[in-house]
Amino acid sequence: MSNAEFHARKNAATPRGIGVMCDFYAERAKNAELWDVEGRRFIDFASGIAVLNTGHRHPKIVAAIREQLDRFTHTAYQIVPYESYVTLAERLNACTPGDHSKKTAFFTTGAEAVENAIKIARAATGRTGVIAFGGAFHGRTMMTMALTGKVVPYKKGFGPFPGEVYHVPFPxxxxxxxxxxxxKAIEQLFKSDIDPQRVAAIIFEPVQGEGGFYQAPLEFVRAMRALCTQHGILLIADEVQSGFSRTGKLFAMQHYDVIPDLMTVAKSLAGGMPLSAVVGRTEIMDAAAPGGLGGTYAGNPLAVAAAHAVLDVIEEEQLSSRAEILGNQLKARLRKLQASVPQLVEVRGPGAMVAAEFHDPQTGAPAPEVVKQIQARALEQGLLLLSCGAYGNVIRFLFPLTIEQAVFDEALGILETALLELSDVTV
Structure with missing residues (x-):
């Protein structure tokens, strides 16, 4: 069956609210490459939105899932527990920032992890207020939409949202x-909108994902930590997109000398299987009463098995170092092109969490149409790219960290051609 036939069936069977970027349908994939139902090959620089740091179908992850399949696929951990869940919690407690006593609870999606982090923070502090940031993306549930700092398309038409959520600008x-x-905007909130003694948590992404891959400055994170400590507010680091070696360290918070009270992780945790977690200080994590946390599929044994394999692969293949190497190669190539591509105003991001931002060279205004042109031209040559940013004027690069060097070089060649073709385009 052709892509066009599948597309017609998709439009008839699924709602338009599930936005789909590509008009082709996946047939198979391996590491950083995928093939559609018509046999066309694509280099995947999207990785399922940062889910595949270890690539499509890594042999060790596939083997771990198959081994677990032969044991059992589901019990619901809250009904009949299993050792692999406990061991994975121990591993995350040990490898996340800080040497204090920690505990981990598993969930299914990134939004679930964030939602539960807010529940835990409210239970631990007895407070209700939460401060988040403009440009943030935390999920599509009602609470995580409230936290998300972007209206279209995530919040439009879905309100009202849970109260006691406040937004301030992100640096x-x-x-x-x-x-x-x-x-200063946070201090103004304390003067005009909410007493700091009613704020349970400040939640932030160390590197904003959907917001445009802006990295929080060191002095800002230090100041937030001090502010939270002063007022008894919990600091939550949302590492759903930035975790598991993407930034050149296992977690983005390891770029700072600041320890969050709670962290949320998901996406690349289980190499494509649905799994997320909240990791935090023991006394905070224990604030929720028994039965207050969990979920039918939370900590599914197949996903847990995959996550163990992911952590093994990250260590054995030194993917944090690999992220630095590949990210530096990409950033160097893009910065070299800036002289020939005036629309490309900034290249940024730690490790392999790289972004390229585009503005109109005449007006300085964000140029989302340029990003669309680059995406379309790259896709014609078999390279899949994602956009992001409040204006849709940023390309974010999320290739698997396991990508073969030859495939990576091929992708950079396609990207360079797509960028140089902009030189004759009027923005």
Missing amino acids: SALHEIDSAQSL
Whole structure:
């Protein structure tokens, strides 16, 4: 069956609210490559939105899932527990930032992890208020939509949202918002909207994902930690997209000398299987009463088995170092092209969490149409790219960290051609 036939069936059977970027349908995939139902090959620089740091169908992950299949597929951990869940919790407690006593609870999606982090923070503090940031993306549930700092398409038509959620600007030098301005906005909230003694948590992404891959400055994270400590507020680091070696360290928070109270992780945790977690200080994680946390599929044994294999692969193949190597190669190539591509105003991001932002060279305004042109031209040559940012004017690069060097070089060649073709385009 052709892509067009599948597309017609998709439109008839599924709602338009599930936005789909590509008009082709996957047939098979391996590492950083996938093939559609018509046999066309694509290099995957999307990785299922940062889910495949270890690539499509890594042999060790496939083997771990198959081995678990021969044992059992589901019991519901809250009914009949199993050792692999406990061992994975122990591993995350040990490898996340800080040497304090920690506990981990598993869930299914990133949004679930964030939602439960807020539940835990409220239970631990007895407070209700939460501060989040403009440009943030935390999920599509009602609470996580409230936390998300972008209206279209995530919040449009879905309100009202849960109360006691407040947004302040996130630092971005390119957009002339510095750390002092963001901190001043929080202080203003304390004066005009909510007593800090009613704030349970501040939640932030160390590197904003959907927001445009802006990295939180060190001085800002330090200041937030001090502010939280001063007022008894919990600091939550959302590492759903930035975790598991994407930034050149196992977790983005390891770029800072700051320890969060709670962390949320998901996406690349289980190499394509649905699994997420909240990791945090023992006394905070124990605040919820028995039965207050969990879920039917939370910590599914197949996903847990995959996560064990992911952690093994990250260590054995030194993927944090690999992220630095590949990210530096990409950033160097893009920065070299800036002289020939005036629309490309900034290349940024730690490790392999790289972004390229595009503006109109005449007006300085964000240029989402340029990003669409680059995506379309790259896709014609078999390279899959994702956009992000409040204006859709940023390309984010999320290739598997296991990508073969030859395939990576091929992708960079396609990207360079797509960018150089912009030189004759009027923005």
